[in-house]
Amino acid sequence: MANSPSGESVAQRIARVLETFDADRSVQTVSEIARRAGLPGSTAHRMVTELVETGMLDRDRDGRLHLGMHLWEVAQRGSRALRLRQVALPFMEEVQLRLREHTQLAVLERGEALFLERLSHPHAVSNITRIAGRLPLHASSSGLVLLAFGSEELRKKALSAPMVAVTDETPTDPAALRELLDRVRRDRLVIARGFVEPVSTGLAVPVHQRDRVVAALSVILPRDAPTAGAVDELRRAAAGISRALDAPFE
The missing domain is CATH 1.10.10.10 (Winged helix-like DNA-binding domain superfamily/Winged helix DNA-binding domain)
Structure with a gap:
């Protein structure tokens, strides 16, 4: 051109x-x-x-x-995002039906968390995420999963770049963030209280395809809400999505 x-x-x-x-x-x-x-x-x-x-x-x-x-x-034609969204949506609907809070699916796109889908309830807690919207990797629960399971080059770039504090509790110290990412890889879970909005807690887990993390599945809860049940729902849904992604595509 x-x-x-x-x-x-x-x-x-x-x-x-x-x-x-x-x-x-x-x-x-x-x-x-x-x-x-x-x-x-x-x-x-x-x-x-x-x-x-x-x-x-x-x-x-x-x-x-x-x-x-x-x-x-x-x-929409042949988009990787379309198949991922189609596979994930039934599992996301189950999570949203049980928790009645925001349920989200995000992928890594050019150094940010890009949200492919979000299901909500009228009385769910405040949440700034939008479909086709983006959030910094270091600030969002989905982004932290994608960063933790991304390449070492991605982490080095993220940790060396200036990190904006979305709230007072957003992790911006490189050493603290590296420790957090280590815990995410170990636990395969993020619980991010107040990282994006002070009133909310983000929970996220990885979604796999052929042993590679391809997305993050998350829910947004009220700040002080119990997390154990939501974690179980997320892990169950993420496992189902991962199995479906590995199944032959017809």
Whole structure:
């Protein structure tokens, strides 16, 4: 693909345009996209027009843009995330039905925990996680599982980078975090009280496929709620998901 004067490829600029959208910013004007993507207005206008023509973006009656259904359609085809979500969902529904709290599935994506699914109850405790949302690995219970069972290179990179404190209890000291990750690998469990929200406790366990951790299954409980029953439910569900992932795919 042809490069821009800055050396960026067309693919890189398209990615910058699409990444200006998120859960809190699902509708934008061309000028807002240009500003957030750091593109000249004429370039953004041309790219947006082409993306609308291909169905990757849709334009509403007021001329504002949002992500297109065709983009969602393409993303679903053959996606690893789609099969993982399909396999996990029945087990997650059982956990959510019994606990009546948030039940979540996350994978490692570019150094963060990316949430593929979240089931909730109307009276569940506060939780900032969203489907297709991300959280730092060091701060979230799911992220800590993914970090603990990730590569040593991943851990070194995470431990050497500045770690933002989401709350006063988020682990940000490298030595303390390394000890925590050792315990996660030993116990195959994280209990994270107040790491993301002071009122909540995150519990997470690993999900395996062919002896490799491919996801983290978690629940979010009220801060002082008992955890033993929830841990049992999570471990039972994670084992079921892992067996299903290892079964022949039809």
